[in-house]
Amino acid sequence: ETVPAAAAGGKWSVTASVNGGAPQSLTISGTSATLPSFALKGALNTVAFTNTYQTEGAQLIPDPTAGGWTLNGSSTLTGGELVLSTAIANQAGSAFWPHAVAPRALRIEYDASIGGGSGADGLALIFADPARGAKANSLGTSGGGLGFSGTPGIAVALDEYKNAVNPSNNFTGVADGPVTGHTDMLHWLGTANLLAPLQGATHHITVTTSATTLTVAVDGAQVLSQPVTLPASAYLGFSAGTGGSTNRHAIAHLSVTPSP
Missing domain, CATH: 2.60.120.200 (Jelly Rolls)
Known part of the structure; x- marks a missing residue:
């Protein structure tokens, strides 16, 4: 993903949701990402990843x-x-x-x-x-x-x-x-x-x-x-x-x- 130059100074965060559950933050190390433990279903499992860029000083949660x-x-x-x-x-x-x-x-x-x-x-x-x-x-x-x-x-x-x-x-x-x-x-x-x-x-x-x-x-x-x-x-x-x-x-x- 491309971040505009005006957004420099911020940072990326990555979360994953397993089977529609609450988003969990990933630990990034080099080219690997570690997901906290979760339970798998017996059949098809869906893992959704979300990349979020936060500009420096940006409000994350509204009043x-x-x-x-x-x-x-x-x-x-x-x-x-x-x-x-x-x-x-x-x-x-x-x-x-x-x-x-x-x-x-x-x-x-x-x-x-x-x-x-x-x-x-x-x-x-x-x-x-x-x-x-x-x-x-x-x-x-x-x-x-x-x-x-x-x-x-x-x-x-x-x-x-x-x-x-x-x-x-x-x-x-x-x-x-x-x-x-x-x-x-x-x-x-x-x-x-x-x-x-x-x-x-x-x-x-x-x-x-x-x-x-x-x-x-x-x-x-x-x-x-x-x-x-x-x-x-x-x-x-x-x-x-x-x-x-x-x-x-x-x-x-x-x-x-x-x-x-």
Whole structure:
């Protein structure tokens, strides 16, 4: 394929879909391409390859207010925001861009607003893994599950409620699912307490991914760098949950671009 000179500085990505399944990113080495493991049917199998060129700095996923996202549970689009929960008890909301992306070299920025209730529980940016059964309509549990628990994948959370496994009532963390036997508590790979309060505030969040590491910055200051292996292909989305205590959780001004 031919790329115009004006597009120089970008990069190619290759995905493959087996028998109509979710696209999976390929690992390219020299002249060989390695496809993640998949199941073959007993008869004819179809493998479809897609080559995509991303110009440097190009927006990969539109803001939810532009439409096209899948909204689940308590999620709504209101006044230029994706509202994941209102200040009502025991809500769970999620929203996903319904086309899987390669998540290991991204810069994701958004404004997160939390408040209006009694202080729980939190919201999350999700990299949902279709190879493990995640779908664009996946919705996790409420409360400390943040609307993520039960969705296969990795989440970057802003959490304003201290439960038995949380370090404080004002922190960010990277989770890979629930604590065994407790769907309302997340298993944290790493956390960082925050100085600026989440409650009653809006913060600009920047999440940068690579093949081995995920970093989180709040209002321009890096607060967490966590070794992690993201799925090769993921549905990118957001979620939030309330429990006995509540808050309104919303995001706005989403930007998803390739990371150098």
